[in-house]
Amino acid sequence: MDQIQAMRIFARVVESGTFTLAADSLQLPKGTVTKHVQALEDRLKVKLLNRTTRRVTVTTDGAAYYDRAVRVLADFDDLEASMSQVRATPRGRLRVDVGSSIARLLIIPHLAEFQARYPDIQIDLGVSDRPVDLIGDNVDCVIRGGELTDQSLVARRVGNLEFITVASPEYLKRHGTPTHPRELEKGHNSVLYFARVSARPYPLEFQKEGELIEISAPSTITVNESNAYTSVLLAGHGIGQITTFQAQPHLERGELVRIIPDWAQLPLPIYVVYPPNSHLSAKVRAFVDWVVELFAGDPLLQRQ
Incomplete structure (x- = not known):
């Protein structure tokens, strides 16, 4: 038995969920796929898969073997890829x-x-x-x-x-448009981003000519994922800082407005x-x- 081939076949059966789909993706007869998995189980003396008429599921031993097999196959592929004939x-x-x-x-x-x-x-x-x-x-x-x-x-x-400070037109209509970072401390709401590990919110940072201002309050919403953070700003919940890369399409459509443009964060x-x-x-x-x-x-x- 080609052990590497058997491992590849077993991994494909786990990933596809059936012997038939695994055989089709590998362009092998279904009988060959079944034979290799059975031979692998006989060699290891453990049951790797539970079989039904419609689908196969992985046993506890099979899940552990699959995790290790995927790593071994990846290392094997890397070894082959390091050869000059495969590098291209x-x-x-x-x-x-x-x-x-x-x-x-x-x-x-x-x-x-x-x-x-x-x-x-x-x-x-x-x-x-x-x-x-x-x-x-x-x-x-x-x-x-x-x-x-x-x-x-x-x-x-x-x-x-590059980070810029933005808010939705609806928010600015309700609360006014600030022209200086200190104005965010009263009468405005900041949307902050918090770290997953410590849950500590990061303040909004503003820099200009060597001066640094950090605004961390007030804030009624903090978010820990960048797409959700942008959605909160689009929904009009406050003022926040996102990258020009994220903001550009929303600025072009008028969904967000850049404010306090002469104060910025370091890239x-x-x-x-x-x-x-x-x-x-x-x-x-x-x-x-x-x-x-x-x-x-x-x-x-x-x-x-």
């Missing part, structure tokens, strides 16, 4: 984690281009604003804003995020980050180069 066509499964607004506005709309260029790379796309442990979570690379704190990781700067650098052991991975290199190209093509992500 990277392949394998790539686990990526991206902030929600970047995912929605930039990565996902262009994924078809990446897949057309690299058809043998399969992407598992994690989307959230929470910090990710690349090693512990078995993630190949992440795209995140902010200065890199873990010096053991490899980081490539791909752009900058936030964006990095694509990956563990040092992924440095030679052809699939990671392909994705990183594509991300650099993608960010470079958007002037809103390159402002200094």
